[in-house]
Amino acid sequence: MVKVSTEESCITRLVNGFKRLSSLPVVLARTSQPHEDPQTHLLAISGIKISSLASSPLILINLHEFESGSQALNNNIGTPNADIVISKHKMEFHALSYSSFLLFSVYVFLHCSLAVGSIQAVKTITVDTSGNGNFNTIQAAIDSVPDGNSQWIRVHVHQGVYKEQVKIPKEKQFILLDGQGSDSTVIQWNAHTVPSDEEFGTAAFSVSADNFIAREITFQNSFDYKSNKAIAVAAAIQGDKCSFYNCKFLGYQDTLCDYQGRHYFNQCWIEGGVDFIFGRAASVYEGCTLNSILLEKGPSWLTAHSKVNLSAPGGFVFKNCKITGSGSMYLGRAWNDHATVLFYNTFMSDLVVPLGWDSWKQHDMSQITYAEESCTGPGSDKGKRVPWEKKLSAQEWNKYLGREFINQDGWIEQNAP
Known part of the structure; x- marks a missing residue:
């Protein structure tokens, strides 16, 4: 199995993860109130439950479509000492304990790897107009996918202008058409x-x-x-x-x-x-x-x-x-x-x-x-x-x-x- 995102470095994935998080309507904050169950601190992150790694309780609050900025977010939580505030408008980092940063890093990893990078490609087909790929045209690459396909196949299209009409028929499911940037892959x-x-x-x-x-x-x-x-x-x-x-x-x-x-x-x-x-x-x-x-x-x-x-x-x-x-x-x-x-x-x-x-x-x-x-x-x-x-x-x-x-x-x- 080949991970679709294998060409991205870990640093790139981390940076992209922070970018994605900056647009999510969630808040990760330290609370001074005791957790209902101090023995097990559980966070629901993208539907995944993990044990809290922090020495003091942390909670994840979902503020769906909350739009009033970080100050209003803090007011909504009722705690002025939030470690990290993430809203649709900005992301602010305050003094982080090591455990809080570790937990946040785990969130980034899970969000990138499991929530937005979860599909697995069993095969990658490359397309390059200069002849350095498996095919010179995108349609030829599509045609090579077997009818009735049931596993993800990545068609990686190198940058260039492909002057062709491309059709994906109903028999050829599970295709990821992956360009090298919308400004350079056309x-x-x-x-x-x-x-x-x-x-x-x-x-x-x-x-x-x-x-x-x-x-x-x-x-x-x-x-x-x-x-x-x-x-x-x-x-x-x-x-x-x-x-x-x-x-x-x-x-x-x-x-x-x-x-x-x-x-x-x-x-x-x-x-x-x-x-x-x-x-x-x-x-x-x-x-x-x-x-x-x-x-x-x-x-x-x-x-x-x-x-x-x-x-x-x-x-x-x-x-x-x-x-x-x-x-x-x-x-x-x-x-x-x-x-x-x-x-x-x-x-x-x-x-x-x-x-x-x-x-x-x-x-x-x-x-x-x-x-x-x-x-x-x-x-x-x-x-x-x-x-x-x-x-x-x-x-x-x-x-x-x-x-x-x-x-x-x-x-x-x-x-x-």
């Missing part, structure tokens, strides 16, 4: 179509297989949108349990076809001008940037979502994201009257139009679920939003922000690279 294809069933087939990259991961790679449709407006899909995803880490999706109209299945996007850059995220999938976008390159004044649309019916699974959930770029944009237009799009704790620049949402051709807006919560920036003012925007309860928000939306079986953690 899948590029030039194709376009008119609105039809052929949109999926013209994508620069498409995956129909379940259990797929991509990281540190760019998917680009290089069609010249400045001279001719047409649908030009960069990536089309219709497998289940597909995840993307630190990837870029570049296009103009219909950039990302998030077609069907459960999908997770983390720290991705998605760029376009018209409906540049569309489909009927159930997907979570976390820490992503949605960048408009709209040529005209607009307004245009960031998303276009639909569901087969009201009870069908589906929806786009944007958590801790950023909306940037040029032109003016609706947050979304309803592809049908069951469209579901939610923005949570997202920065919205002034390109977002005051109305926020477009019903498009729908006449019954009662079943459309468009909602926003805890968003910031000049575009987040809801004073002039459409009257049919949903006002969800805390319980309803938890349905979309919690595990039950797309992660009931824990696949996101299990499939983390």
Whole structure:
């Protein structure tokens, strides 16, 4: 068995672990109160219980989506002498005892090795345009994966621009497509179509297989949108349990076809001008940037979502994201009257139009679920939003922000690279 992350040094993994921790809504703090059970101090870290190594009790407090900074965190805990404070906004280190630092290091190790580096690749296939890999093209590497594959295979793509159309059929599951940085590893294809069933087939990259991961790679449709407006899909995803880490999706109209299945996007850059995220999938976008390159004044649309019916699974959930770029944009237009799009704790620049949402051709807006919560920036003012925007309860928000939306079986953690 080959660990996927074997090429990372221990120091790199530790540094990356600290970076990841700095964005987690948790606090590790010393408490002066006696533990309920002084004989065994247990911490639940990413679902793993370990014995406390500290001479004095330590507790791990989960502050889900707590946003008020380290001072408020300390106030919430009720202890001014916290060893380490980690929030979504900053990470502060105070005077650490050796035992506290040791425990913190164990947390970093467990989080990196078990929570975000848990998959094992039985084989690594290398792709290099210069001929220094197993294959010169990505598609050739994909084709070499046997149909019915049931174990993770890593396709390591060296930096370069790969001018090819890449398709992963449903028979080839458990592929990790691993680039060398989204700025230097690019899948590029030039194709376009008119609105039809052929949109999926013209994508620069498409995956129909379940259990797929991509990281540190760019998917680009290089069609010249400045001279001719047409649908030009960069990536089309219709497998289940597909995840993307630190990837870029570049296009103009219909950039990302998030077609069907459960999908997770983390720290991705998605760029376009018209409906540049569309489909009927159930997907979570976390820490992503949605960048408009709209040529005209607009307004245009960031998303276009639909569901087969009201009870069908589906929806786009944007958590801790950023909306940037040029032109003016609706947050979304309803592809049908069951469209579901939610923005949570997202920065919205002034390109977002005051109305926020477009019903498009729908006449019954009662079943459309468009909602926003805890968003910031000049575009987040809801004073002039459409009257049919949903006002969800805390319980309803938890349905979309919690595990039950797309992660009931824990696949996101299990499939983390």
